[in-house]
Structures are given as structure tokens and as C-alpha cells.
Amino acid sequence: MDKDFAARRRRDLIIAAVLAVIAALTPLFVKDVVVQNILILTLMYAGLSQSWNILSGYCGQISLGHALYFGLGAYTTELLFTKFGVLPWFGMLAGGAVSALIAMGLGYPFFRLRGHYFVIATIVIAEIGLLLFHNWEWAGAAMGITIPIRGDSWLKFQFLRTKLPYFYFALALCCLAWFVTWWLEDSKWGFWWRAVKDNPEAAESLGVVVFNSKMGAAAVSAFLVAVGGSFYAQFVSYIDPESVMGFQFSLLMALPAVLGGIGTLWGPVLGAAILIPLTELTRFKFGGSGRGVDLIVYGTLIVLISLALPRGLLSLFSRPKKTGATR
Amino acid sequence: MGLLYGLIAVGLALIFGLMDVTNFAHGEFLMIAMYLSFFLFAFFAIDPLLSAPLVAAALFVFGAVVYLLIVRFAMRAKANAGMVQIFTTFGLAIVMRGLAQFFFTPDYRSIPQSWLGGKTISIAGLFLPEPQLVGALVSIFAFAGLYFFIHRTDFGRALEATREDPGAVALVGIDKNRVFAFGWGLGAALVGLAGAIMASFFYIYPDVGASFALIAYVTVALGGFGSVFGAFAGGIIVGLVEATTALVLPPSLKSVGIYAVYLLVVFIRPRGLFGSI
Numbered sequence: 366m367d368k369d370f371a372a373r374r375r376r377d378l379i380i381a382a383v384l385a386v387i388a389a390l391t392p393l394f395v396k397d398v399v400v401q402n403i404l405i406l407t408l409m410y411a412g413l414s415q416s417w418n419i420l421s422g423y424c425g426q427i428s429l430g431h432a433l434y435f436g437l438g439a440y441t442t443e444l445l446f447t448k449f450g451v452l453p454w455f456g457m458l459a460g461g462a463v464s465a466l467i468a469m470g471l472g473y474p475f476f477r478l479r480g481h482y483f484v485i486a487t488i489v490i491a492e493i494g495l496l497l498f499h500n501w502e503w504a505g506a507a508m509g510i511t512i513p514i515r516g517d518s519w520l521k522f523q524f525l526r527t528k529l530p531y532f533y534f535a536l537a538l539c540c541l542a543w544f545v546t547w548w549l550e551d552s553k554w555g556f557w558w559r560a561v562k563d564n565p566e567a568a569e570s571l572g573v574v575v576f577n578s579k580m581g582a583a584a585v586s587a588f589l590v591a592v593g594g595s596f597y598a599q600f601v602s603y604i605d606p607e608s609v610m611g612f613q614f615s616l617l618m619a620l621p622a623v624l625g626g627i628g629t630l631w632g633p634v635l636g637a638a639i640l641i642p643l644t645e646l647t648r649f650k651f652g653g654s655g656r657g658v659d660l661i662v663y664g665t666l667i668v669l670i671s672l673a674l675p676r677g678l679l680s681l682f683s684r685p686k687k688t689g690a691t692r
Numbered sequence: 693m694g695l696l697y698g699l700i701a702v703g704l705a706l707i708f709g710l711m712d713v714t715n716f717a718h719g720e721f722l723m724i725a726m727y728l729s730f731f732l733f734a735f736f737a738i739d740p741l742l743s744a745p746l747v748a749a750a751l752f753v754f755g756a757v758v759y760l761l762i763v764r765f766a767m768r769a770k771a772n773a774g775m776v777q778i779f780t781t782f783g784l785a786i787v788m789r790g791l792a793q794f795f796f797t798p799d800y801r802s803i804p805q806s807w808l809g810g811k812t813i814s815i816a817g818l819f820l821p822e823p824q825l826v827g828a829l830v831s832i833f834a835f836a837g838l839y840f841f842i843h844r845t846d847f848g849r850a851l852e853a854t855r856e857d858p859g860a861v862a863l864v865g866i867d868k869n870r871v872f873a874f875g876w877g878l879g880a881a882l883v884g885l886a887g888a889i890m891a892s893f894f895y896i897y898p899d900v901g902a903s904f905a906l907i908a909y910v911t912v913a914l915g916g917f918g919s920v921f922g923a924f925a926g927g928i929i930v931g932l933v934e935a936t937t938a939l940v941l942p943p944s945l946k947s948v949g950i951y952a953v954y955l956l957v958v959f960i961r962p963r964g965l966f967g968s969i
Contacts, residue, residue, distance in 0.1 A: 427775065427778075429778075474955075474959045477959070477962055478958055478962050479962065481714055481913065481917055482913055482917075482958055482962060482963070482964070484778075485909050485910060485913045485954075486954075486955060486958060488906060488909070489906070489910060489951040489954055489955060490951075490955070492906060492947070492951060493948055493951050493952070496944065496945055496947060496948050497945075497948070499944060500942060500944055500945055616782070620779070623775055623779055627775055657789065657790035657791065657792070657793025657794045657798075657898070658790065658794060659790070660786050660787065660789055660790025660793065661787050661790035661791060661794065662790075663786060663790075664783045664784065664785070664786030664787030664788075664789075664790055665783070665787055666783075667779055667780075667782065667783030667786065668762065668779075668780050668783035668784055668787065671766070671775075671776050671779040671780050671783065672762070672765050672766060672776070672780055675775075675776045
């Protein structure tokens with residue numbers, strides 16, 4: 366590996382550490398609950414988008430069905446918690462494991478599909494999940510599950526008086542997703558993914574290796590998204606099929622990465638940092654009237670940004686590079 | 693119903709087949725068409741069946757304008773072309789939904805007394821709802837017309853040629869943008885036709901497109917991208933599967949059958965039934 370690449374990776378790690386420390390200190394200065402709420406969501410979506418980016422950005426298998434894994438994480442955690450009293454921490458891991466297994470099970474047939482066929486298959490499978498949960502009496506059907514209040518503790522991952530613990534968990538999740546991406550970027554998988562994305566035909570000649578690396582991407586991506594889902598469920602303490610498995614989550618996960626720069630290490634973080642506060646503020650300012658002004662503003666921004674900066678906002682910062690096989 | 697799905701999907705397939713762009717605002721085109729025929733009825737008392745050509749013409753203009761103002765630029769993107777197209781058309785869908793909410797409020801509307809609404813006709817002991825029957829007939833005619841148009845007219849050949857090789861076509865003096873704008877207009881006009889017919893028996897609200905859009909994508913993919921005939925056949929299959937599923941499973945699960953069949957088909961034939969791409 367050339368020196369530039371190693372130096373860049375070291376620099377990325379240092380920047381990330383500095384940013385994480387700065388983020389960790391913000392609650393000292395930001396006491397406003399509304400703002401804290403926006404920060405939590407921003408961190409959560411940064412983490413989710415980073416996880417989505419592993420499969421869709423790095424590996425090039427564009428999924429618009431990640432809401433399935435988000436919802437599975439939320440439902441596994443809360444069903445285990447409300448029906449069997451299993452602590453959310455274990456539920457979170459269980460949700461991640463379930464999602465990773467399902468992602469691999471689906472990968473088996475799905476990875477044969479190309480382009481739009483793959484994208485539509487992912488949308489369809491998430492929609493099937495949504496409809497099944499909608500009709501599943503034991504899981505609360507359309508009514509969903511209200512998470513019972515069992516006290517205020519890290520053990521039960523419930524906090525009634527302050528939002529800070531949620532903030533730190535979201536930060537940790539975001540850092541974890543970032544770190545996993547950073548780590549995988551320089552792994553064998555990372556190189557295979559780029560091969561799969563840049564030149565599917567050539568990659569196909571590598572056969573099994575490519576297939577396994579796609580499976581790996583799907584599993585890691587689904588696991589992290591499911592953890593995000595169970596976090597979200599604890600955070601909002603009420604879930605129903607639409608609120609955790611709706612198509613909007615698939616998009617909300619993809620958008621930050623797309624706006625920031627798909628298939629890049631910093632794209633999802635940058636995208637989320639801009640997009641999520643924007644979404645929340647337009648909703649705060651114009652929403653509530655029920656007249657859709659927030660949608661108009663939000664949609665227009667999406668159109669403009671994706672037209673003006675097809676490589677994402679990150680491309681504004683990087684010097685034009687010669688295109689090559691690596692990076 | 694299947695033939696109507698076919699009609700919605702054919703418009704989408706045309707746009708896709710022409711230029712490899714999936715229009716994620718397709719459902720919203722449908723929604724606009726439905727509102728249009730609603731207002732034509734509300735203000736001028738024109739029955740949706742009569743206003744259908746008007747709506748189709750309006751949507752033609754709308755589709756062409758959308759292409760010239762937005763999609764043209766999305767197609768120019770060199771990096772991440774697929775993602776740029778998905779997100780520009782999706783952003784457009786969100787804007788259209790927002791605008792519909794703003795101007796028309798989120799209320800449900802319906803056309804109370806159209807010529808077709810709620811009537812049934814009996815053919816050989818079978819009771820068929822009239823709107824669906826007329827919809828089916830219109831779909832068949834529209835499809836036949838489109839088929840003729842693509843395969844028999846100069847402009848149709850220009851469309852095909854532009855799709856095959858946009859570069860070479862420019863050499864013989866065909867303006868790519870005009871052809872594509874026309875194609876978008878045509879695709880939108882077909883959706884307009886479907887929307888006008890559906891307006892006579894379906895509730896109209898800002899999100900109505902979303903519920904049909906996914907089915908339209910599935911229909912197109914089922915038939916195979918790039919095949920207009922496939923989209924039509926896909927529509928018929930989707931309609932039949934939906935009706936069959938509704939017999940076995942609770943109504944809220946009726947789409948599951950469609951999705952399952954889609955997955956099954958693409959696993960066996962990853963290009964859809966008649967797909968060439």
C-alpha cells in the first residue's frame with residue numbers, strides 16, 4: 366500500500382477522534398432540549414447512513430430496503446423486553462444478529478440481481494416485512510408496542526429525566542459505524558467491494574470471493590442498522606410498523622450518504638450533519654400546519670443538491686483526483 | 693385492475709426503456725392526473741371519462757417540462773448517475789406531494805357521481821364493475837396505440853434508435869433532447885389516462901400515488917425493464933395475482949402476493965419475464 370493512503374488513513378482517524386471529543390463535550394454547552402433532540406437524531410442518522418454506506422456505497426449494492434433491518438432491530442428488542450423481560454442490551458444484540466442472518470439469507474438470492482432489479486427487490490422485501498408486522502397480532506399488529514417504563518437506568522436503557530445518555534449512546538453508535546467503515550476500507554473485503562462496484566464483470570471472475578464479501582457487507586450493514594433501530598425504539602419508547610419499518614427510513618438512511626458523498630468515509634457524517642438539522646428545522650418551522658411546506662423545502666433541496674453535486678458535498682473539499690482502481 | 697396497473701406501468705416502462713431512468717415520481721404523476729380530473733369535474737362538471745384526453749394532454753406537457761427542466765440535467769451526471777436519478781426524481785416526488793398538500797389539503801376527495809362510478813354491468817352472468825371494465829378497454833386501446841406508435845411511425849423509430857445509441861443518432865440529426873422530452877411526455881400522458889379513469893372510482897389524496905408507485909415498479913420489473921410489452925403483461929399478472937391473493941389472505945395482505953411473485957420471477961429469471969436489459 367502506498368504511503369499517501371496510509372497517511373490519509375492516519376489523518377482520518379485523528380480527525381475522527383477530535384470530532385468525537387468535540388461532539389462529546391457539546392452537551393456541556395447545549396442545554397436546550399429541542400437542540401439536544403436534533404443532535405441525537407443527527408448522530409443516529411449519521412451512524413445509520415454510515416452503515417448503509419457499507420453495503421450500498423462501498424459495495425455498490427444499492428439497497429432501499431434497510432428499513433427492514435431498522436424495524437427488525439426495534440421489534441426484536443422490544444418484543445424480547447415486553448414479552449420476556451429481556452434487557453434491551455441483549456435485545457439489541459439479538460436484533461442485530463437476527464438482522465444480519467436475514468440479510469445474509471436474502472443476499473443469497475438477491476446478489477444475483479443487477480441494478481434496478483436489486484433496488485426494487487430490496488424495497489419489496491422491506492414492504493413485505495412491513496405488511497407482515499402490520500398483521501401480526503402477537504407483535505401488536507398495527508397498534509404497535511408501547512414500551513413500558515421500568516425505571517431510569519443504564520441497565521434497562523431507559524432515561525426519563527435527561528436525554529444525555531441517549532446522546533452518548535447515539536454518539537458511540539456513530540463512532541462505531543465510522544470506525545468499522547474505516548477499518549473495513551483497508552481490509553481484504555474493502556478491496557473486493559471496490560472491485561465489485563467498479564467492475565462487476567471482472568469481479569465476477571473472482572467468483573466466490575466476491576460473493577462472500579458482498580455477504581459480509583450485507584451482514585455488517587444490517588447488524589449496525591438493527592442496533593440503531595433498537596436504540597431508536599428505546600429513545601421514542603413507542604413503535605408501530607410504519608414508525609420503524611416505513612420506507613422513509615430506507616431513504617433517511619441513504620440520503621445523508623448520497624448528499625455527503627456515497628462510498629466515502631466522511632460522506633454520511635457530513636450529509637447527516639447538514640441534512641438532519643435541516644429536516645428537523647423545516648419541520649419545526651413549517652411543519653405542523655399540515656400543509657406540506659416542509660416537504661416542499663426538503664424535496665427542493667434534495668433535487669438541487671443531487672443535481673448540482675452528483676458526487677456529494679464532499680467533492681467540494683477534495684482536490685480533483687485522477688481516477689484509478691484504488692480510491 | 694390489472695390492465696390499469698399495466699397502463700400505469702407502461703408509462704414507466706417507456707421512460708425506463710427509453711433512457712434507463714427510473715422515474716420515482718411516477719406515482720405523483722398519477723396523483724396529479726387524478727386531481728386534475730377531479731377539478732375538471734368539480735368546476736366544469738366534465739366527467740372523468742371525457743376529461744381523460746384533456747388530462748393526458750396536460751400530463752404530456754407536464755412530463756416533457758419535467759424532463760427539460762430537471763431530468764435532462766440528472767442524466768448528465770457523470771458520477772453516481774443511478775443515485776442522482778433516483779434522488780432527483782424522488783426529491784421531485786416529495787415536492788409534488790408537498791405542493792398537493794399545500795394547495796389541495798390532505799383531505800380525501802372523490803368524484804361523487806360520475807357516469808361510471810359504482811355501476812356494474814352483467815355479462816353472461818358475471819357482474820363486472822363498469823369503471824374497471826372501461827379502464828381495461830382504454831388500457832388495451834392505449835397499449836395498442838403505443839405499440840403501433842413505437843413500431844410503425846418515424847418518431848417511434850427515432851425513439852428506439854435514440855435509446856439504442858444516443859451518440860450515433862445525433863450524427864443523423866435527431867435532437868436527443870426533443871426525442872427524450874417527447875418520450876417523457878408520452879409516458880406521463882399514459883399515466884394521465886390511467887389517473888383520469890381511476891379518479892372516477894378511487895379516493896384522491898396527496899399520497900395516493902405512493903400506494904400505486906411501488907406496484908408500478910414491481911410491474912415493470914416483473915415484465916422486464918426495457919420491454920413495453922413486458923410491462924403490459926406484468927400488469928395483467930399483477931392484477932390476477934392481487935385478485936387471487938385477496939381470496940386467500942386478509943385484504944391488508946393482498947400486495948404480499950404481488951411482491952412474492954415478483955421475487956419468485958426475478959430469482960428464476962433475473963431480467964424479468966420479457967426483459968432485455
